[in-house]
Amino acid sequence: MGINLDLLSExxxxxxxxxxxxxxxxxxxxxxxxxxxxxxEPLDTLYLVQDxxxxxxxxxxxGCPGTATPxxxxxxxxxxxxxxxxxxxxxxxARTLSPCRLIRLSPAQVNTLAGSSAETALLLVGLLSVxxxxxxxxxxxxxxLSARGRLMAFLLSLMPxxxxxxxxxxxxxSKTTLAAxxxxxxxxxxxxLRSLRDDGVTVRGPLVTVAxxxxxxxxxxxxxxxx
Amino acid sequence: MSPEIRPPAAMPxxxxxxxxxxxxxxxxxxxxxxxxxLRLIPGDSLFSQGDPADRFFLxxxxxxxxxxxxxxxxxxxxxxxxxxxxxxxxxxxGLRHYPVNGDAVTAAVVDVxxxxxxxxxxxxxxxxxxxxxxxxxxxxxxxxxxxxxxxGISAFRxxxxxxxxxxxKAMPEAGQHxxxxxxxxxxxxxxxxxxxxxxxxxxxxxxxxxxxxxLGIHLxxxxxxxxxxxxxxxxxxxxxxx
Numbered sequence: 001m002g003i004n005l006d007l008l009s010e011x012x013x014x015x016x017x018x019x020x021x022x023x024x025x026x027x028x029x030x031x032x033x034x035x036x037x038x039x040x041e042p043l044d045t046l047y048l049v050q051d052x053x054x055x056x057x058x059x060x061x062x063g064c065p066g067t068a069t070p071x072x073x074x075x076x077x078x079x080x081x082x083x084x085x086x087x088x089x090x091x092x093x094a095r096t097l098s099p100c101r102l103i104r105l106s107p108a109q110v111n112t113l114a115g116s117s118a119e120t121a122l123l124l125v126g127l128l129s130v131x132x133x134x135x136x137x138x139x140x141x142x143x144x145l146s147a148r149g150r151l152m153a154f155l156l157s158l159m160p161x162x163x164x165x166x167x168x169x170x171x172x173x174s175k176t177t178l179a180a181x182x183x184x185x186x187x188x189x190x191x192x193l194r195s196l197r198d199d200g201v202t203v204r205g206p207l208v209t210v211a212x213x214x215x216x217x218x219x220x221x222x223x224x225x226x227x
Numbered sequence: 228m229s230p231e232i233r234p235p236a237a238m239p240x241x242x243x244x245x246x247x248x249x250x251x252x253x254x255x256x257x258x259x260x261x262x263x264x265l266r267l268i269p270g271d272s273l274f275s276q277g278d279p280a281d282r283f284f285l286x287x288x289x290x291x292x293x294x295x296x297x298x299x300x301x302x303x304x305x306x307x308x309x310x311x312x313x314x315x316x317x318x319x320x321g322l323r324h325y326p327v328n329g330d331a332v333t334a335a336v337v338d339v340x341x342x343x344x345x346x347x348x349x350x351x352x353x354x355x356x357x358x359x360x361x362x363x364x365x366x367x368x369x370x371x372x373x374x375x376x377x378x379g380i381s382a383f384r385x386x387x388x389x390x391x392x393x394x395x396k397a398m399p400e401a402g403q404h405x406x407x408x409x410x411x412x413x414x415x416x417x418x419x420x421x422x423x424x425x426x427x428x429x430x431x432x433x434x435x436x437x438x439x440x441x442l443g444i445h446l447x448x449x450x451x452x453x454x455x456x457x458x459x460x461x462x463x464x465x466x467x468x469x
Contacts (some may be wrong), residue, residue, distance in 0.1 A: 024389075032335075036409065056371075057375075058371055058372060059465075060375060060376065060380060062272070067379070069375040069378050070378075071371050071374050071375050071378075072371075073259055082459060083364035083365075083367035083371075084359030084365065084368070085361065085364050085366065085367050086360070086362075086364045086365055086458035087364070087365070087368070088267045091368040091371060092368075097421060111357070114357060114360060115357060121357070121360070125316075125360060125363065127358060128360065128363040128364060129316060129317035130317075131367050132367055132370065133318075133326075133367060135367065135371060135374055136305060136306075136317070136326075136327075136438045138303055138374050139306075139370065139373060139374050139377060139426075140295060140303065141403065142374065142378060142426065143303055143305075143377070143426045144295070144303050154299065156305055172269075180378070180379070181378070182398050183348040183377065183378030183379065187279040196356060224262045224297070
């Protein structure tokens with residue numbers, strides 16, 4: 001077997017997860033705001049996201065759901081629960097943000113497959129590496145970007161690869177949840193959204209229009225420089 | 228009552244400065260025979276931002292930090308790794324270049340595993356990489372919690388939480404101390420490393436230490452002295468008014 005490094009880019013890893021793992025499980029549709037699993041529950045299913053988005057959150061005080069803090073929004077190709085294979089308990093709570101098409105996978109089956117197939121083992125290492133890179137990026141942004149900069153980074157993450165031309169997207173979460181996801185207060189979020197008007201960002205309810213994504217990206221990098 | 232000073236725990240398996248603190252001997256066994264060993268002195272660079280990411284590293288002893296350079300010249304410490312941690316793998320798998328810098332914080336012994344070694348191992352027997360999956364998963368969980376704390380806990384409380392965890396490591400019975408119990412422990416990490424671990428600039432970390440001094444908690448030259456351990460526990464568990 002030859003291992004092709006070019007297949008290890010993030011998009012390739014997520015694509016490979018969909019191709020290789022989808023046939024192994026059973027399909028499930030989940031409505032918006034469905035809790036797939038809660039922090040501390042035994043790991044009995046892994047969820048491959050085929051379509052839709054899922055928010056993961058962690059309680060800052062164990063057993064206190066009121067202290068839950070959003071940590072990530074996972075989309076197509078993500079395998080939820082993969083980081084819990086070793087401990088056998090979920091380390092976070094997963095809640096759908098939109099109607100989702102999911103594939104339920106058995107942890108035992110995934111473990112067995114990883115043990116018998118080098119390509120699958122590499123795919124799973126790659127999937128976890130993608131997750132780790134996202135965490136490193138998020139921690140870095142949290143430390144080196146202002147609230148306004150983190151908001152820019154979040155909005156740009158909703159329109160990956162877009163450079164020119166106006167883009168309108170729907171916020172995948174309420175503004176209260178978005179504030180928690182960015183690590184700021186709702187009041188600070190409102191202020192940050194208002195301050196982005198000069199950068200061509202307009203908000204109407206849950207819809208956000210970015211007049212020039214490329215320009216917003218430059219503005220975000222400038223925020224990183226002065227933070 | 229003057230507190231007995233406890234030395235730092237020897238070679239902690241779970242280092243709160245590190246992302247994982249995992250000493251997976253299975254992983255070592257798998258990779259050791261084809262790795263190269265480096266002995267580093269403090270400040271030695273393992274890689275710089277933009278260098279080709281063709282290897283990852285396993286720390287046998289000492290500490291290594293990952294950081295980025297800001298355009299103004301400042302440094303942002305992202306993580307400090309300790310014995311048993313491996314790092315550089317996510318960059319090696321999927322990125323052509325390291326996105327961060329990696330330097331030794333202390334004297335360190337590091338094993339280097341190249342991409343070709345890892346892939347050769349995978350081609351021989353992918354199943355033996357299962358411990359690596361478990362380690363990466365645990366690190367992912369540790370970083371998830373660190374991210375949540377960064378978002379949801381004030382900077383001052385993060386400092387208190389970090390100190391409390393160090394105290395609990397050195398004195399596992401600290402949680403049962405009656406009010407008014409003093410304690411003193413030695414820490415092996417410089418202030419800038421602690422600042423990086425809790426996501427503060429050194430200046431803001433110094434400010435937090437000055438605030439703590441007024442509350443009877445002193446950190447000076449690696450000596451942490453606490454007049455009342457229950458006060459530190461309370462500060463670590465609840466948000467104090469700013």
